[in-house]
Amino acid sequence: MLTSQRKALILDILRRDGQVIAKRVAEDFELSEDTIRRDLREMAAEGLLKRVHGGALPVAPDLPDFTARSEVASEIKARLGAKAAQMVKAGQMVFLDGGTTTAEVARHLPRNIPLTIATHSPTIAAELEHHPTAEVILCGGRLYKHSMVATGAVAMASISALRPDIFFLGVTAAHSVHGFSTGDFEEAAIKRHIARCSAETHVLLTAEKFDLVSPCPVLAVSEVAGLIVPAEMPAERLKPYRDLNAAILAA
Numbered sequence: 001m002l003t004s005q006r007k008a009l010i011l012d013i014l015r016r017d018g019q020v021i022a023k024r025v026a027e028d029f030e031l032s033e034d035t036i037r038r039d040l041r042e043m044a045a046e047g048l049l050k051r052v053h054g055g056a057l058p059v060a061p062d063l064p065d066f067t068a069r070s071e072v073a074s075e076i077k078a079r080l081g082a083k084a085a086q087m088v089k090a091g092q093m094v095f096l097d098g099g100t101t102t103a104e105v106a107r108h109l110p111r112n113i114p115l116t117i118a119t120h121s122p123t124i125a126a127e128l129e130h131h132p133t134a135e136v137i138l139c140g141g142r143l144y145k146h147s148m149v150a151t152g153a154v155a156m157a158s159i160s161a162l163r164p165d166i167f168f169l170g171v172t173a174a175h176s177v178h179g180f181s182t183g184d185f186e187e188a189a190i191k192r193h194i195a196r197c198s199a200e201t202h203v204l205l206t207a208e209k210f211d212l213v214s215p216c217p218v219l220a221v222s223e224v225a226g227l228i229v230p231a232e233m234p235a236e237r238l239k240p241y242r243d244l245n246a247a248i249l250a251a
Contacts, residue, residue: 001029006039007048010056014049015211018177020056050213057213058175074100076230076251080204081105083228083251084168087202090114092165095194096124098149099170101204103127109134118162120150120190137162144187151186156193167198169224173212174205176240179221181214188216200225202249207233221246 006029014020022040026033044051050059081104088094090113096102098121106127109115118137119125125138139162141155169191171180180203182188195201201224210233226247229238238248 001031003039006031006036007043010036010039010043011048014056014058018058018175018211018213020049022055025055050215057178058173058211059213074206076206077101077104078108079230079251080206080228082108083249084202084204085109087166088113088115089165092116093118093162095119095162095164095167095198096121097168097170097191097194098124098147101206102168102170105168105204106131118159118164120155120159120194121148122150123148142186144184146184147187149187149190151184151190155190159190159194159197162197164194164198165200167194167201169195169201169203169218171203171205171214171218172209173214174203174209174221174227174241175211175213176221176244178213178217180218180224182216182218183214185216188218191218195219195223202226202228204228206230207237210237 010020010025022033022036026036040051040056043049049056077100080101084105085108088109093116096105096117096119103124106124109131111132114133116135116137117128118139120139125136128134128136139150139155139158141150142152144151171182173181203224205227207230221241221244226249227241228249228251231250242248
């Protein structure tokens with residue numbers, strides 16, 4: 001078997017199973033583990049996968065900084081935000097994660113009902129400056145500038161004092177096997193903590209975030225109430241998430 005053929009098959013396994021186990025692939029291909037490990041090292045150097053002990057995982061692309069993401073107007077993000085905002089009921093406390101997609105939730109919140117919006121993102125809070133009926137709770141802490149959110153012990157303590165009815169979560173990657181993940185350890189810890197304080201968590205996902213894994217796990221698919229996804233997402237890409245009983249809302 002040619003090296004290029006092996007690497008193509010390895011990528012097929014990665015897409016199908018969400019991971020590559022070097023020992024198992026070596027047995028299936030009737031090759032040495034050293035050969036497969038060499039293939040994985042080369043593929044990792046090419047940015048095709050992420051090497052881990054014993055094998056490999058999918059790799060999420062580097063995320064541009066917040067300013068760069070904010071400059072990309074997305075009709076799809078607006079649709080996701082509008083769908084999420086439709087879920088909000090009068091009198092609820094809603095926690096909005098940081099990010100450009102959750103900013104669209106803030107922009108589409110109903111303006112004729114009383115509600116409380118909690119967030120650890122100053123940019124999300126600023127979106128609500130002129131909202132007529134929203135009370136805003138801004139949780140402080142050490143500012144993680146890449147995502148413009150508060151992290152650390154102070155943020156953790158202030159979030160602990162809240163019991164949101166619903167949390168709209170943003171992540172950089174979603175995978176049916178490895179769950180939802182992001183690129184920063186401290187930010188992932190804050191996201192998990194908000195979810196544990198909230199009655200239910202819904203994840204807003206654009207298509208390019210599916211079937212990838214970022215370095216820092218946030219939650220398993222089974223730990224969220226639902227996914228809000230673009231209406232044009234193919235059914236076969238969503239099936240692994242439906243199989244895990246994830247409720248899926250199309251926007």
